[in-house]
Amino acid sequence: MAKSDETGLHRRRFLKGVVAAGGATIAAPQGVTAQTSEPPKGATPMPSAATRSKERDQPPEVERLTTEKTGSDFMVDVCKTLNLDYIASCPGSTFRGLQESFINYGANKRPEWLTCLHEEVSVGMAHGYAKVAGKPMAAIMHGTVGTQHAAMAIYNAYCDRVPMMLFTGNAGATNERRPGVEWFHSVQDGAATVRDFVKWDDYPMSLQHFAESAVRGYALACAEPPGPVFLVADAKLQEDPLEEREARKLRIPRLVTPSQTAGDPNALREAAKMLAAAENPVIIADRYARSQAAMDDLVKLAELLQAPVIDNRSRMNMPNTHYLCQSERAGTLVAQADCILSLEPVDLFGQLNTLRDQIERTDISRIKAGVKVISISTHDLLVHANYQDFQRYAGADLKITGDAQTTVPFLIEAVQREVAASGKSANEMRGEKLRQAYHGALERARTEATFAWDAKPISTARLYMELWGQLQKEDWALVSDSDFSSRWPHRLWPLDKHYRFIGGSGGYGVGYQPVAALGAALAHRDAGGRVVVNVTGDGEFNMAPHTLWTAAHHGIPYLTIIQNNRAYHQEIMHVQRMANRHNRGVRNAAIGTTIDNPNIDYAKIALGYGALGIGPIEEPGDLADAFRKGIAAVKAGQPVLIDVVTQPR
Amino acid sequence: MKPVSLVAVTLTILASMIGGTSAQQAAAPAGNADHGKTLYRDTGCYQCHGLAGQGAIMTGPRVSRTELPFDGFLGQLRRPSNQMPPYEAAVVSDRDAADIYAYLRQMPAPPDPNSIPLLKVAR
Numbered sequence: 074m075a076k077s078d079e080t081g082l083h084r085r086r087f088l089k090g091v092v093a094a095g096g097a098t099i100a101a102p103q104g105v106t107a108q109t110s111e112p113p114k115g116a117t118p119m120p121s122a123a124t125r126s127k128e129r130d131q132p133p134e135v136e137r138l139t140t141e142k143t144g145s146d147f148m149v150d151v152c153k154t155l156n157l158d159y160i161a162s163c164p165g166s167t168f169r170g171l172q173e174s175f176i177n178y179g180a181n182k183r184p185e186w187l188t189c190l191h192e193e194v195s196v197g198m199a200h201g202y203a204k205v206a207g208k209p210m211a212a213i214m215h216g217t218v219g220t221q222h223a224a225m226a227i228y229n230a231y232c233d234r235v236p237m238m239l240f241t242g243n244a245g246a247t248n249e250r251r252p253g254v255e256w257f258h259s260v261q262d263g264a265a266t267v268r269d270f271v272k273w274d275d276y277p278m279s280l281q282h283f284a285e286s287a288v289r290g291y292a293l294a295c296a297e298p299p300g301p302v303f304l305v306a307d308a309k310l311q312e313d314p315l316e317e318r319e320a321r322k323l324r325i326p327r328l329v330t331p332s333q334t335a336g337d338p339n340a341l342r343e344a345a346k347m348l349a350a351a352e353n354p355v356i357i358a359d360r361y362a363r364s365q366a367a368m369d370d371l372v373k374l375a376e377l378l379q380a381p382v383i384d385n386r387s388r389m390n391m392p393n394t395h396y397l398c399q400s401e402r403a404g405t406l407v408a409q410a411d412c413i414l415s416l417e418p419v420d421l422f423g424q425l426n427t428l429r430d431q432i433e434r435t436d437i438s439r440i441k442a443g444v445k446v447i448s449i450s451t452h453d454l455l456v457h458a459n460y461q462d463f464q465r466y467a468g469a470d471l472k473i474t475g476d477a478q479t480t481v482p483f484l485i486e487a488v489q490r491e492v493a494a495s496g497k498s499a500n501e502m503r504g505e506k507l508r509q510a511y512h513g514a515l516e517r518a519r520t521e522a523t524f525a526w527d528a529k530p531i532s533t534a535r536l537y538m539e540l541w542g543q544l545q546k547e548d549w550a551l552v553s554d555s556d557f558s559s560r561w562p563h564r565l566w567p568l569d570k571h572y573r574f575i576g577g578s579g580g581y582g583v584g585y586q587p588v589a590a591l592g593a594a595l596a597h598r599d600a601g602g603r604v605v606v607n608v609t610g611d612g613e614f615n616m617a618p619h620t621l622w623t624a625a626h627h628g629i630p631y632l633t634i635i636q637n638n639r640a641y642h643q644e645i646m647h648v649q650r651m652a653n654r655h656n657r658g659v660r661n662a663a664i665g666t667t668i669d670n671p672n673i674d675y676a677k678i679a680l681g682y683g684a685l686g687i688g689p690i691e692e693p694g695d696l697a698d699a700f701r702k703g704i705a706a707v708k709a710g711q712p713v714l715i716d717v718v719t720q721p722r
Numbered sequence: 723m724k725p726v727s728l729v730a731v732t733l734t735i736l737a738s739m740i741g742g743t744s745a746q747q748a749a750a751p752a753g754n755a756d757h758g759k760t761l762y763r764d765t766g767c768y769q770c771h772g773l774a775g776q777g778a779i780m781t782g783p784r785v786s787r788t789e790l791p792f793d794g795f796l797g798q799l800r801r802p803s804n805q806m807p808p809y810e811a812a813v814v815s816d817r818d819a820a821d822i823y824a825y826l827r828q829m830p831a832p833p834d835p836n837s838i839p840l841l842k843v844a845r
Contacts, residue, residue, distance in 0.1 A: 394845055430805050512845070519841045523832035524786050525774035532776060538840040559779040565843050642769070646781060649766045653807035659766035721769050722778030 140314035142178075144280050145170035147315055148306060149179040151284045151325050155291045157211045157238065159202070159595070160184040161195035163222075165215020167242025167258055170311030172213075184211055187627055190619040192219045196226035196301075197588025197617070198595070199237040201552060204388075204575040205596035207363060209294050213240040216258045216305075220266050225582040227301050231270035232462045233387075233579020234360060234455070236299035238291060239271070245309035263305035269459045272300030280310060281323055288326045296331045297476040298451040335483055336449055336475030344414070344447045344471055345487035349495060351412035351445070353503075354380040357424060358390035361416040365571040367478040368392065371416075374485050377492065379504040380414075381406050386554070386563060387419055389574040394567045396504075396511040401518065401564060404439065412445040416477040421448060421467035432654060445470045449477040449484070462580065518564035530718045531693050533636065537561035539696035540606065540634065543704050547604040552593035553586055554578070557610060557643070558636055559722055572603070584616025587633065591620045594631035594712075604707055605631035611668055611675070612641045618678050624712035625683030632700075632707045633679075635716045637689065639669045642721045679714035688716030750792035751816075753824025761822050765814055770806075775829055782806065786829040795823050 148171055152160070160175065162168070175186050189195040195212035202210040214223045220241050230237055244250045244259040264274035273293045277283035283306065290302035348354050356375055362368050371391055375382050381399035383406060384391040391398045399406060407413065407424065415421055425446070428436040440446075446469040453474055456463050473480065522534035537558065554577035555562050568574050575593055578585035590607035597603045614635055624631065640663075648662040672689075679686030685706045687699050696717065703713040762768055762775075767785070771777055775786030788795065796819050799809045814822070835841045 431802075431808075515843065515845060516835075519835040519843060520832070521777070521784065522841055523835050523838065524776035524784055525772055526833060526838065528772075528774045528776075530773065532772070532774070533778070534776075542840050556780055565841075567845070645766075645769050649769060650807040653809055653813060656810055656812040658813050660764065662766060662769075720772050720774075720776075720778075722772065722781050 137314070142315045142317075142320065143170060143174065143311065144283075144309075144313050144315050145174035145306075145311040146178045147280050147320065147323060148283055148287075148311065149174045151287045152211065153179065153183060154325050154328055155211075155238065155287065156208060156328070157184040158206075158599070159187050159199075160211040160213055160240075161187040161189050161198050161592075162213045163189050163192050163195060163215070163219065165219045165242065165258075166255075167216035167219075167244060167308055168213050168240065168306060168311070169242075170308065171240070171242065171306055174311075187623065189623050191617060192222035193226040193584060194588045194591065194617050194620055194623065196223045196230065196237070196239065197585055198592035198620075198623075199239075200226065200230045200233065200235050200579075200585070201575065201589030201592030201594075202596045203235045203237055203592075204233075204589075205550070205552075205572065205593045205600070209236040209238050209291065210592065211238040211240065213242075216241050216243045216263060217260050217266075218258060220263070224267055225580075225584065226588065227267050227303075228270045228460070229578045229580040229582040229585050230301050231272070231460075231580070233576070234298045234300055235579070236294035237301045238287075238294060239301055239303045240306055241303070242308055242311065243276075243305050245307055249309065264303045267301075267303055269457055270301075270462075271303045272455060274303040274305075276305040277307070277310065280315070280319075283310065284323065284325045288328050291328060292331055297333045297479070298455045300455060333476040333479040334451065334454075334474070336473035336480040338483065338487075340471060340473045341480070341484050341487045342491075344449075344473065344484060345491040347412050347445045347447060347471065348378055348380070348414060349488055349491040351378075351380075351410075353410050354378050354412045354414065355383065355406045355410040356380050357383045357385060357407075357413060357415045357418065358388075359385040359416065359418045360387040360576070361477050361481075362388050362390045362571060363478055367481070368571050370478075370481045370485065372397070374481060374488065377485060377488055379500045379507065381507055381510075383407070384563075385419065385424075386556070386560075386574070387417075387576045387579075389568065389571050389576070390416075392567075392569045393563055394569045396508045399507065399511060399514065401514040401560075402510060407439050408441065410440065410444055413440070413447065415446065415448045415450070415469075416481070417450050418448055418452070418467075420464040421446075421469070422465040425467060430650070447471040447473065449473045449475060449480050451476050515564075518561075522561070522565065525720060527693055528720065529691060529693070530638070530720050531691070531696070532720050533558040533722060534561050534565075535693050536634070536636065536696065536717055536719060537608075538565065539693070540608075540700050541566050542697060543700040544604065544606065547704065547708075548602070549573070550575075550593070550597050550603045550605050551608075552590045552597075552605055552631070553607045553609055555608070557722060558608060572597070572600070583613055586610070586613040587617045587620045590631060590633065591624055591629060594624065595627075595629050597631075598629055602708075604704055606634065607631055608634045608636055610642070611635050611637045611639060611673070614675070615668070615673070618675075619682060621679055621682035621684040621712050621714060628710060630707045630710045630712055632703050633712070633714045634703075635675050635688070635714065637675065637716055637718050638721045639672060639718070640667045640721070642666075645721075675714055675716040679712075684712040684714055686714050686716070688714075688718075690715065690717045750823060750827075751820040753820035753822070755821070755824040755828050757818075758821035758823065758825025761814070761818050762825055765809065765818075765822075767822065775826055785826050787831065788823070788826045792820065792823055795819070 192214045199210040199212045214220045243263045244255045275286040277286050294302040375397040382391045383403045384400045426436045448469045525532035586609040594605040597605045645666045649659045652659045676686030676688045706713045770782030771785045777784030
């Protein structure tokens with residue numbers, strides 16, 4: 074109380090016209106007066122008759138209980154300049170001012186407020202959304218506890234280099250906090266919990282500061298390498314009245330999204346020479362393409378060099394319908410390569426080496442001596458110390474710092490010049506061999522899919538191909554990773570456009586899949602009616618089943634298929650590995666890893682959240698009908714879940 | 723476990739497990755396929771290789787109808803050259819290994835992919 078009472082001012086009190094005041098209000102001026110600075114002893118003048126008369130004419134000081142405009146309204150004005158379509162949240166009192174301003178003052182439009190049932194959903198949703206929409210979405214978390222809930226999803230987004238605008242609230246000075254809960258939800262440093270894995274954060278001290286930090290933050294979030302930006306919206310700034318005189322002084326800086334960095338032209342000339350001179354050049358694309366144009370550029374570069382492309386699937390980089398997409402031959406290609414170009418690698422060391430997971434951990438090089446390695450990446454521009462997502466250091470013959478998507482067109486020009494100067498044309502014989510290898514890999518995949526075709530539990534190959542049988546008539550998008558289901562869609566579906574696929578979680582934080590799928594489905598809905606499919610493990614889904622409620626509530630249609638192997642299957646294998654290593658047998662490996670006894674009824678869960686639930690499907694012959702019904706319901710605007718009991722992988 | 727790092731390993735396993743038979747292979751001991759089926763589940767082989775031995779790209783190669791000679795099969799079990807966890811005799815005896823081998827060898831042949839309309843993938 075000290076400061077405000079000493080000054081005789083309080084943010085929620087002021088002299089307000091003619092109001093009949095209650096006793097407490099009448100008492101307030103006496104308290105304020107009592108704590109104003111004391112006049113010198115012996116100098117206290119007696120009030121004159123004129124003074125007493127003036128005091129009688131002044132209106133009494135009353136507590137101000139309402140206001141027409143607040144700081145949070147201005148914050149909404151700021152956010153409306155940021156090209157944000159949505160802000161997702163699980164409600165929390167530390168941002169109550171902002172929430173009210175968004176939905177009333179801001180008319181709940183651009184951004185529209187989305188209701189989530191866990192902060193991990195709010196952030197994960199923004200993760201999936203950004204990878205489809207190509208721009209950030211916002212999420213807002215309750216102070217402390219909400220941020221703690223959101224932390225894993227923020228980490229995934231950071232590891233996956235995805236932009237998003239994150240906000241949290243925080244109660245202000247100690248004398249202004251309500252006793253009890255507001256103290257538990259107050260913090261000195263609101264971003265401390267997540268600072269290791271956001272790109273930038275700030276705790277603005279004024280509304281002008283908020284405006285500048287929000288605009289700066291958006292630009293930083295989008296600058297390659299992108300990442301989450303985290304801003305604390307102080308509760309006092311949110312809730313204090315914003316007087317017209319003060320509002321006139323505020324300025325919202327103009328948002329200018331930055332152009333991206335391209336690699337050094339001299340280095341690109343050198344890279345072009347190395348690639349053009351190679352007998353077996355190989356291109357590896359990882360977190361490379363953010364657009365269809367980037368995919369088209371990669372095809373152009375690959376054709377120019379007649380170089381096979383290994384798409385590591387962190388993004389949709391290379392159409393697998395093109396014969397130079399040779400991802401399934403990654404090991405052989407890396408081993409045979411004499412020049413490797415790596416575009417935005419996530420783990421270059423892991424691509425070029427392997428490490429045996431035995432008692433003695435030994436790494437073995439996969440590449441032959443003398444291979445030239447070129448990387449083009451913004452990786453080194455965003456490396457923090459604590460979390461080790463940066464992977465083991467990999468040397469390269471030429472490391473070009475720059476955004477690969479921005480750089481590749483310049484590399485194409487450099488290669489074209491190099492090829493023209495050398496008089497060499499693309500190696501047609503190499504191209505023919507690659508065509509044959511491409512078709513060979515496809516045939517192997519078809520053959521592999523036949524094993525267990527009629528098995529129960531259902532094979533993952535059967536699941537994906539029955540799904541394809543229904544999906545191929547639609548304009549579709551797959552918003553889930555397929556690494557844990559033998560990559561069947563990448564091996565047998567035609568992934569021919571950038572929006573067909575969005576990559577994985579980034580940080581392998583379990584629970585990404587259902588929440589990112591929700592955000593991706595929202596962006597696809599806005600893009601125009603694509604049938605969105607999310608195939609997720611049962612362990613993943615159980616981290617956030619309530620995403621289906623948000624989907625139903627906000628009219629976000631998509632098809633979730635539970636690849637239900639009734640286990641945290643990756644962990645079963647880890648426990649088996651340890652049991653074998655200790656010669657104890659694997660019979661207890663199910664303890665702590667399986668999700669059965671009782672089996673979970675996912676269809677009922679879906680129904681409970683307002684989605685259509687189908688299953689469990691246990692007969693391979695029942696898949697087609699279930700998928701047909703599911704897709705029809707999605708096209709009618711419903712979120713749908715189909716539970717399919719499957720083989721482990 | 724990082725998926726990317728397993729790609730080449732998986733291919734290596736694949737080559738070693740379903741590759742061509744050795745000219746020097748010893749005759750496989752007679753195994754009990756029924757017991758092998760039980761062991762295939764109880765010793766957790768199916769977790770990585772699938773209940774039908776179909777394999778999975780991230781975890782382990784196809785072992786259904788393995789063409790490895792028994793010596794090679796047993797060698798891979800005891801001292802894996804890759805990421806596969808070792809199964810020593812204390813966990814899977816030579817006799818048990820022979821039973822599992824017999825079970826894998828007699829697994830039914832898969833259908834011709836051309837006989838499955840959904841697998842008619844044209845590119």
